[in-house]
Amino acid sequence: MERVKTGIHGLDEMLSGGFLPETANLVEGAPGTGKTTLGMQFIYNGATQFDQPGLILTFEEFPRQYYRDALSFGWDFKALEAQNKLRVVMTSPEVTKLDLQRVNGQVERMAAEIGAQRILIDSLSHFERMTTDPIELRGLVFEFINALKRLNFTCVLTRENPALLGEPGDVEDSGLAFVVDSYILLRYVEIESAVHKALLVLKLRGSNHDKEIREFTIGPDGMEVKTRFEDQEGIFTGTPRRRMRDAFAQAFPGANK
């Protein structure tokens, strides 16, 4: 099956090769977990490694912030714009929603101009200012995602989750997980007085995927997904504990002999 590779070390492997083409892929996490970095890397790798130009629609951050942040990873977004492989567009959900409803709206024209196949929406959380009704919100997002798919985009949509660790009340409750094709969760995890970052692919519609909770880091070259957390359980509570049998073995060495 054809895949849209993220080019992120370890993530494509978890996704059985990458996202499915023309799908909506939600990345949710607390502030600073790396949602935007994942999205930018998806767009950058698409434009530079897979000949798939992209758009970034930002509803809050200034484009100049993206240029600066991307450059810190060695990704020159301004150069990509000059080569017609990228457009970083600052707008609002209200305008974008109406623009996508038009024939030959600005997003459509821009995508056609550079042949964009990928899009990063940063972030879906801003749709929440359009309505407080979760059912209406789900409808708005559903319509928005369908419009993006109609334009043949493979989308990464970020969404903020206020829970820094695994506090109660952080469970996805607006039903957005049902309208997207894949759902990736990023979390902070505290292990032995140090904060680590964990990634889980909760859902990948129409395909098998890795169910492990893996550690990831954000280094000078961007995001890198590593191996699963060894000898820990309850990772997504935010404060995992050593597995019972390992704790037992450590407390009573030789007990199994």
Next chain:
Amino acid sequence: MTNQDDMAARLMDDMDPKLLEFLRTKVNSFIKWDLVRFFHDNPHTTDTAENIARYAGRDPRTIESELIELTRSGVLEMQQVSNYKVYTLATDAEMRALIDRFILACDDRQFRVKAIYHVIRGMK
């Protein structure tokens, strides 16, 4: 005008004629200057006056009238998206090149001093 004023005016006019005209006819207020810089730094911004005012940290009513004038002078373009008036940077390559030159020139303190003089004169 005294001889001194005349000399100051001639000194202040000593800049690239295209930029001088740009200042006199298009960027004739500090808010417009801010907006030109904003659209230069964020060239694919597409939004309403209200949201642009929020990004710029200014009063929406003031911003709207300045956006309308920048549209009339060809620096920006306005589109009607359903009920919203949405502003973007002009697509005209010549205008974009002129804006680039203006922003680049602003890096020079001498140019900025002259530009401020013209903006203040234009506001009188």
